[in-house]
Amino acid sequence: MDLRIQPKNDLSLSPTMEEYATQRIGKMNRYLSDIDSGTVEISEEGTKQADQRFVVQVTLVANSVTIRAQERAEDVRTAIDRVTDALTNRILRYKGRRVDKGAETLRKMEPALSSVESQETDNTPRIVKTKQFHVKPMPIDEAAEQMELLGHDFFLFVNAESEQANVLYRRKDGNYGLIEPSI
Secondary structure, three states, X not given: XXXXXXXXXXXOOOHHHXXXXXXHHHHHHXXXXXXXXXXXXXXXXXXXXXXHOEEEEEEEEEOOEEEEEEEEXXXXXXXXXXXXXHHHHHHHHHHHHHHHHOHHHOOOOOEEEEOOOOOOOOOXXXXXXXXXXXOOEEOHHHHHHHHXXXXXXXXXXXXXXXXXXXXXXXXXXXXEEEEOOOO
């Protein structure tokens, strides 16, 4: 697995900490042997809560499926341990569903990131990041899987039945909601 460690926000990591992250995240190959690449972003944020200071986000790509997890902690080592546990759970859930449904049912949406030029300098909210995805038709249950694997609260996809763009989202009660266009 090709694993890149990327410190953010002018954070300097010791070689020991980089090696620790590489070892812990590298063990994901035990659970899913076909991981092609991975990115580990480690940042320090100035928060009022000391236990939320360090953020570790890991993105793994395996057979064109993206699995992502993010965790916060009071120190880098604890955040790495937490994100490793979260990734393990997601990988095991993915493997269980893949065995149940067959490996051919999962698809990937590949993001192409682009920045939006900074607009006005006033305090009104503005678009600061744009993502473009190649969207493939898929059933609703597969969209729910992809949303869970990415760790997002919503997911845009083309419904295979209606062939229209739909948005699947997580409700506060833990269930899902579906937004369909009406014509």
